[in-house]
Amino acid sequence: MSVSSAPHLLSIDDLSVDDIVCLLELGDRFAEVAERAVPKVPALRGKTVALAFFEDSTRTRLSFDLAAKRLSADVLTFTASASSLSKGESLRDTTETIRAMGVDAVVIRHRHAGAPAQVAAWLDGVSVVNAGDGAHQHPTQALGDAYTLAKHRQANGLAAEPANPWRLDGTHVGIVGDIAHSRVARSAMAVYAALGAHVTLVAPPTLLPVELSAWPHVSVSHRLDEVIDSLDVVSLLRMQRERASSDVFGSVREYVDRYGLTLERACRLKPDAVVMHPGPVNRGVEIASGVMDAAPNVLIGHQVTHGVALRAGVLYALLGRADADVEAEASRDDRR
Numbered sequence: 235m236s237v238s239s240a241p242h243l244l245s246i247d248d249l250s251v252d253d254i255v256c257l258l259e260l261g262d263r264f265a266e267v268a269e270r271a272v273p274k275v276p277a278l279r280g281k282t283v284a285l286a287f288f289e290d291s292t293r294t295r296l297s298f299d300l301a302a303k304r305l306s307a308d309v310l311t312f313t314a315s316a317s318s319l320s321k322g323e324s325l326r327d328t329t330e331t332i333r334a335m336g337v338d339a340v341v342i343r344h345r346h347a348g349a350p351a352q353v354a355a356w357l358d359g360v361s362v363v364n365a366g367d368g369a370h371q372h373p374t375q376a377l378g379d380a381y382t383l384a385k386h387r388q389a390n391g392l393a394a395e396p397a398n399p400w401r402l403d404g405t406h407v408g409i410v411g412d413i414a415h416s417r418v419a420r421s422a423m424a425v426y427a428a429l430g431a432h433v434t435l436v437a438p439p440t441l442l443p444v445e446l447s448a449w450p451h452v453s454v455s456h457r458l459d460e461v462i463d464s465l466d467v468v469s470l471l472r473m474q475r476e477r478a479s480s481d482v483f484g485s486v487r488e489y490v491d492r493y494g495l496t497l498e499r500a501c502r503l504k505p506d507a508v509v510m511h512p513g514p515v516n517r518g519v520e521i522a523s524g525v526m527d528a529a530p531n532v533l534i535g536h537q538v539t540h541g542v543a544l545r546a547g548v549l550y551a552l553l554g555r556a557d558a559d560v561e562a563e564a565s566r567d568d569r570r
């Protein structure tokens with residue numbers, strides 16, 4: 235798929251390695267824009283982006299909102315809890331109603347896997363961005379996290395290939411926790427593998443998906459202590475109590491004992507290893523408060539900051555003029 239001609243971003247699996255690198259580079263352009271005194275460009279003036287969040291969100295919704303506004307798009311915000319869904323209106327009629335208002339893109343989050351693809355099939359001519367669907371995909375989170383990691387490695391002289399600074403060859407990424415219910419893990423595995431990193435999934439058997447054979451490029455460990463001192467990245471996942479169908483682990487205490495990033499485990503990390511988490515965090519479960527607040531190389535705040543720029547890049551890739559000079563667009567400011 236060519237990013238410049240793609241109407242939707244539904245899954246990392248739809249992207250080539252070149253597409254992924256193109257989106258990271260676009261994100262980088264808009265990260266530079268974010269550093270300016272007036273962090274706004276007129277690139278999407280006249281376009282309208284609808285944020286259709288049928289499931290709760292803080293980071294993704296706010297960062298798409300800010301990203302669209304920084305590109306000078308108009309933003310339409312749909313809030314499920316205050317909508318006519320409570321009167322029985324269907325997903326199709328709700329999104330058709332949003333389309334009828336003249337939007338160019340719909341950014342959708344939904345608890346059901348496949349909802350964004352279904353909406354894309356209904357809304358001909360409107361770009362659809364998957365902002366997280368069930369336990370399926372969360373492509374912009376994974377792209378933003380890969381961007382954050384690559385920028386950290388560039389800044390610290392750890393880039394695998396200076397000529398291709400987005401490559402992560404030789405980087406060992408441990409994705410730790412509730413893999414089974416994590417859309418972030420599914421998207422992140424694909425992005426990291428595409429960029430050359432080696433991924434180890436670290437989880438108890440009850441929190442691993444049954445379709446592991448579909449990912450032959452990943453390793454699996456059931457013990458964090460077995461791999462912690464070999465990891466360059468510890469990417470922690472939230473325990474998703476709302477998606478787990480039953481109590482899949484003995485107790486929270488037992489989970490922390492075996493998979494939590496405690497102070498003791500943090501001390502065993504390589505000196506240049508980094509800690510990541512897509513949020514929201516269950517403090518004291520996936521990560522000890524003392525590690526989250528005080529340990530060096532915790533990139534959680536950077537993941538949020540970079541998520542805005544990466545999402546601006548995605549919106550620009552989908553809605554920007556195909557013939558536009560990205561450098562020139564990102565250089566123009568909005569003070570005219």
Ligand code: CP
Nearest residue numbers: 291292293294512513
């Ligand atoms: N990481 C993430 O998707 O967070 P939100 O649910 O707050 O958007």
